Amino acid sequence: MNFDLKSMDLARAAREKCDLLVVLLPEGFAPGEDALGSLAAQALRAKDVQTQPGKSLHLYQVPGVAARRVVLAGVGKADARAVRQALAALAPVLRQGAPRHAVVCFAGPAPGEAVEAAVRGMTHASYVYTATKSKPEARTLARVVLGVPDAPALAGAVERAAAVAQGVELAREWGNRPANHATPTLLAQAAKALAKHKGITCKALGPAEVERLGMHAFLAVAQGSAEPLRFIELRYNGAPRAQAPVVLVGKGITFDTGGISIKPAAEMDEMKFDMCGAASVLGVFRALAELQPPINVVGLIPACENMPDGRSVKPGDVVRSMSGQTIEILNTDAEGRLVLCDALSYAQRFKPAAIIDIATLTGACVIALGGVHSGLFASDDALAADLQAAGQASDDLCWRMPLDEDYAEGLKTNFADVANVAGRPAGAVTAAKFLQRFAGTQPWAHLDIAGTAWKGGAAKGATGRPVGLLVHYLLARSGAGAEAPAPAPARRARKAAAAAKP
Known part of the structure; x- marks a missing residue:
């Protein structure tokens, strides 16, 4: 599975062409003037979705949104555990809905540990065991774009998380x-x-x-x-x-x-x-x-x-x-x-x-x-x-x-x-x-x-x-943790993320 990192707000997320758009809604979510933010605000006011981790609202072909399917998912305080719980609850969607390209957008702050949790969570939730099945159901999710407020600052976190996910x-x-x-x-x-x-x-x-x-x-x-x-x-x-x-x-x-x-x-x-x-x-x-x-x-x-x-x-x-x-x-x-x-x-x-x-x-x-x-x-x-x-x-x-x-x-x-x-x-x-x-x-x-x-x-x-x-x-x-300089692959990823910043 490939992970890309982009600087993204909800207005840009709405323009991303993908099979599945997951919007992570934190406590105290402050919507903008864009269509996706307004939709999330209405759903929260109507209590059709909550910011509690594990709660979500599933939508199909939302007007003004390029994604085929949209999931509004609560992430509470947007810490690592809450993000993990939110994405774990989406496992049936990732395995049965067969998306090939997904976007996960943070609709608020995106601390490094939460972004790492998003990488691990998407990998974990979409994992399918196939080794001894006669008709294996292969994992279809091949690409995940992570939308965050500041991509260059988080490239190292994504690099670490993707490596851990492989392990x-x-x-x-x-x-x-x-x-x-x-x-x-x-x-x-x-x-x-x-x-x-x-x-x-x-x-x-x-x-x-x-x-x-x-x-x-x-x-x-x-x-x-x-x-x-x-x-x-x-x-x-x-x-x-x-x-x-x-x-x-x-x-x-x-x-x-x-x-x-x-x-x-x-x-x-x-x-x-x-x-x-x-x-x-x-x-x-x-x-x-x-x-x-x-x-x-x-x-x-x-x-x-x-x-x-x-x-x-x-x-x-x-x-x-x-x-x-x-x-x-x-x-x-x-x-x-x-x-x-x-x-x-x-x-x-x-x-x-x-x-x-x-x-x-x-x-x-x-x-x-x-x-x-x-x-x-x-x-x-x-x-x-x-x-x-x-x-x-x-x-x-x-x-x-x-x-x-x-x-x-x-x-x-x-x-x-x-x-x-x-x-x-x-x-x-x-x-x-x-x-x-x-x-x-x-x-x-x-x-x-x-x-x-x-x-x-x-x-x-x-x-x-x-x-x-x-x-x-x-x-x-080793000194190569979150506070240390990122390894060479991560530095290259940061440059790529910076180039993608609007």
Whole structure:
């Protein structure tokens, strides 16, 4: 999807030839003398539309308006969340009405975060999954024009948002694919495809190489599956080699039956989403490929299936991790922490500036935070604050959870250095305490995305979170965030926007 940015008021919006014109109406909307503004004012007075986010009025072939269809949509205070809610409500129009060319016009102030939300919102609302359908319904929306009061000032925001949107879409696509179409081998192929982009390299290790590294916790999870594991290493080099990288570790369980501690049958199909942490790492690297920020990033993905088999690891088995610590596996359904602990140990070789792992780790985090905030655990206050700020800036929220040492008491065992579970109380916290043992001394954070990585029910599907949060964090760390000079593509976009200004 292509995004164009134009300086535009409602009078100019009315002259734009397109299939769909979306007018975003804020609180306190002040209409001008133009036909479109007068129409919106009349609709508001008659209460046919409200400025509350999610409320809209759909019109067809409005006199004096070049667009075939017009939607007046409320955006409240016109902040990022309100814009996202307004455009999410238009998903049926974007998918069923088959517009090819749309214009989204802000009928009031357009702060950068709201414009970014408009880009992400249009991309998200028009996304269609097609990979395994015999008669795929292709996305028809190919071009979106964003109408704002001052286009040159917002070119960088659109550039960032479009890159994040590409990353989110890649994460959603791989998260949505069924397990037989997203095996560890296929996931490795997707990672290698990213290496065609400037600055990105990739390698994937197989079972023999992983065994030589001593990753026996990872191997234990994979040993019950006929699908061979893959340990994927992505690198983005945007800064001098001497700069310590940020390491992202994504849980890549491409299907999770629970192993011998098998899950209930109901909704087990959703365990194809257990690799959404890995998918988010792929998505981040896709965005980095577009933005080319001056930072070094490493992505690590331990990918395998967790299956019940005669060779499967059993409750009570003890394995030795790459770190040398022994682990008693009391529950084989707590497998994510087993693959992550070896990946965290591997991450130490990069002498990283920070490590962030991303995992659909615990149902306990879903109970604690639902689908609004991802759970954030961090050993470093500055890292935690930066991630929370990135979540606010991207409208991809996280909430910091405790890491008190008292929570580690339940992980003690008579038969190994540590157990992989500690009972039901504070399950998300004790899982994070397990991972902390393997994270080293540098700043480390763990994002539990079990509640935010996908939705169930009628809206079933991957969300692409927390790609937005992670990209904003990396851009801020690199100095290429909203307040920094825009990358070269954004500067070119600003020149183009300036040329289009009336």
